[in-house]
Amino acid sequence: MSADAREAPDNPYVADPPTEFDPVDDIEEATAREQAEQLREAIRYHDDRYYREADPVVSDRDYDALLSRLQALEAAFDLDTDGSPTQRVGGEPLDEFDTVEHVAPMRSIDSSGDVEDVREFDRRVHDRLGLSQARGDDGSDDGGGDGQASLDAYAGASVAYFCEPKFDGVSVEVVYEDGEFVRATTRGDGEKGDDISANVRTIRSVPLRLRGDYPEFLAVRGEIFMPREAFQQYNRERVERGDDPFANPRNATAGTVRQLDPAVTAERPLDCFFFDVLDSTHQFDTQHGRQDVLPAWGLKTNHRTDLVDDIEGAIAYRNTLVEDRDDLDYEVDGAVLKVDDLDQCDRLGSTSRAPRWAYAYKLPARTEETTLRDVVVQVGRTGRLTPVALLDPVDVAGVTVSRASLHNPDQIRQLGVAVGDRVRIERAGDVIPYVAEVVEKNAETEHFAFPDACPVCDSPVEHDGPLAFCTGGLGCPAQLRRAIEHYVSRGGLDIEGLGEQRLDRLVETGLVESIPDLYDLDVADLAELEGWGERSAENLVAELAAATEPPLDDFLTALGVPEVGPTTARSLARTFGTLDAVMDATEEDLREVDDVGETVAHEIREFFAAPRNREVVDALRERGVSPETVDVETGAALEGSTFVFTGSLEGLTRGEAQDLVERHGANATASVSGNTDYLVAADGAGQSKLDDAEANDVPVLSQAEFEALLAEEFGIDVTDELGS
Known part of the structure; x- marks a missing residue:
């Protein structure tokens, strides 16, 4: 029965309902109970019209006003809410789910995508019901196996199917x-x-x-x-x-x-x-x-x-x-x-x-071809705008894909892709899905129009070759959130107590509008926020206070300098020694550093040349953040040597091994090249690094050979070093 077919209740909150109400403090309890019951009845009716009939008779704003009034009445007069529409907003969080026995078994259903299996199911149904009237005396199917023979075999039999x-x-x-x-x-x-x-x-x-x-x-x-x-x-x-x-x-x-x-x-x-x-x-x-x-x-x-x-x-x-x-x-x-x-x-x-x-x-699986339903322009931590295609889920090489990369504005124009088009999806290296081509144009536009302004902060978009960037910097909420998230992550300064939801809350409430604001947080402000307690607030403030003198390489990584990961950050710290020296280095100076090529040197220079990034660093220093100075001895034992480590070392981590050789003046890089002096290969060594070592004629050492080399050639005892 549709909502139109049944009569609407005689209720003042159904047709053109009033949304202005007397204050709850000014009405009697009997009036409140009567009004609450009318509101419940009306809201149920509106739910029917909207959610089951797709034919609403009030606006969303009016509906929300009625629901809010009902919530206020129930709270003010402590009314019974069993079965009330107000329960739909969610209750208290659960610790776990209870296990409940079903009223009746909820069985699965046999299935197949082969039509002959479906006809065989029908044959079994007829057999069990004794309706296979046209079968031969020997039990054979006179009609063979095709669909028409199946019909002939059950001539006069009556099995109707309800399909859904x-x-x-x-x-x-x-x-x-x-x-x-x-x-x-x-x-x-x-x-x-x-x-x-x-x-x-x-x-x-x-x-x-x-x-x-x-x-x-x-x-x-x-x-x-x-x-x-x-x-x-x-x-x-x-x-x-x-x-x-x-x-x-x-x-x-x-x-x-x-x-x-x-x-x-x-x-x-x-x-x-x-x-x-x-x-x-x-x-x-x-x-x-x-x-x-x-x-x-x-x-x-x-x-x-x-x-x-x-x-x-x-x-x-x-x-x-x-x-x-x-x-x-x-x-x-x-x-x-x-x-x-x-x-x-x-x-x-x-x-x-x-x-x-x-x-x-x-139904047959959707494979490779699907419909592009939307394009979202995502703002990355560095401000880069990346268009992402949202798709009807499609199976590509055994993996369900619902989004795919569109790379950049140039790629969108070259593909001529727009919302509503039928597209073919491929997976680069069998991993990253991307839109390979448009197979059917369904959109009225030639291609998706890339925005001229950032979709998050509305700052102008700047193009650098095929790439697009938001010019809002850390003033852009998207960049800010990601920048702060990276700063406190394990890959940054490893600040515990700031998960995704808590970080969102700090940004939403305005307590944190830039990275330096983290160091202005106090226990009283944090403890007032939903989901926080005084102890968790104290722990976070203590964590931040303990992070005011971070290692220089950790600080460089936490800042989110483009192309600078932990290995490059260590090389920068070891080469320049201080934050100021890194910030003031020219591209020529930077290119002298291991792991830093022309592109990386340009990114580092651009980052520290940007006034907004300098302002962030200055603000952090004003709050007492002072990265440690790295003191590298000149003429150290391993100066000029380059090591690469691969596999699982025994008794020390790969990071400890890298720190050890760097303390004595060596470089520890992530990849093997012609400049590498030694590849230390432990259990589980990566084959690609071994192949690169062979191609570049780089000596490969076991862990024992590495430790012997340090002891015999350079007078470095690994056990003593780790103990100290």
Whole structure:
């Protein structure tokens, strides 16, 4: 029954509702209770119209105003909230999920993508029901194995099939008693699953109270999913803030329903279709009868179902689904074919794993070609703008891909790619997916128009050859967040207590607007933030205070200088000794450093020449940050030697080995070249480094030979060095 077919309740908050209310302090409790009940009834009606009928009658703003008023009334008058729409915002975080036994087994379904397997399923159904009237006396199939012969073999037999999409989501059992939502459980092992009631309550297409002439007891099976359009928008938001997108809607859904914090689930765009009755005090005769009555009870069903006369009709249904699936707003991976007559289903029964009366005719996997749904321009830590294509999930070399690189603005123009185009995806080196070509133009525009302004801070975009950069620097929130995240990460200064969510909170509240602001944080301000306590605030402030004299190489890495990783940072620190010397070095000076070529030297010079970056360093120094000076002895024992380490050393880490030789004047680089003097290869040595050593005629030493070389040739005892 549609929302239009049933009469709207006589309620002041349904049609053109008022959104201005008297203060809750000015009304009596009886009035509050009456108004709250009217609001609950109206909000349920609006939920039906919006989430189950896709035909809302109020604006989002009006809906939010009604919900906010209901929350205020319930809080002010301590009203019972069982079954209230306000429960959908999420409750307290859970410690873990309880395990619950299902009302009835939630079995899997046999499946295949081969049409002959589907016809064989139909033959088994007829055999078990005693309907194979045209079989020969010897039990052979007179008609052979093709589709028409299958029809001939069952002439006069009556097995109708109810067909529905096989949704690619997360299966759930939802139980109602006296019309009230009781619990929701994952499929688990089919006999029992995890109680995810707190999360499922937040899904607005799942009614918390049934409507109409509902049964006293009802256990239904549904499929929770994330609509494709909502999935793409959600992925877009993740990419824009620097997070990895979900691979596909099913992964997004599975991760969401298993969140221990229901408030997180409430923020994500989940939906649910109901398609089966596991147990009920209401009696049914057919599968399609079940499907017809569920909407009358307020349960959302899918309209892409069909009742067909025979297996060939079911096959045709699946083939139509293949043709239409790109136009659906939900992912499907097959068609479920069910014997419609429930008496016949009972006679067919089930195995321990699957029912004998149902079969899934799978859809072919999407391979390589897919539709480009959106382009997101991501702002990196250095300000580089990278266009990312968001795709309908597609299988590429056995991996599900939902995003792909578009490289840069020039590549977009060369491909002529735009939103809505059909594209072919490849994986570079079988790892990184990228858009290889446009196979079908579906967009009105010639190609995606790269923005002239940063999508995050609206600063002008600057082009450097084929690349594009935001000119906002650390004033750009995207660059700021990533810069701070890198600064405190293990690859930077390794500041504990600043995870992703806490860092986001500091930026959102304005407590941290630049890296130096970290050192201005105090315990009182931090302790007032949601998710913080006084102890965690004290620990963070202490961590930051302890990081005011970092090793010079760690500080250079933490600043996020382009192309400068830990190895290059060590070389810079060892060569120049002080931060000022690195900052003032010319490109010619920098090119003299091991691991620093022309491109890296240019990036370092550009970084420290930029006024905004100098300002950050100056501000850090004003707050007491003073990187350690590196004192490298001139004429040291290993001066002029270059070592490369590979494999797992015994008794010391690779980093300790690099520090050891650097203390004595040597260079420790990451790659083998013609300038390398020794490759130290321990257990698990990388073959590529061994090959490079052979190609460049570089001596390869075992760990024992390395330690002997230091002791005999240079008078360096490794054991004593580590002990000191």
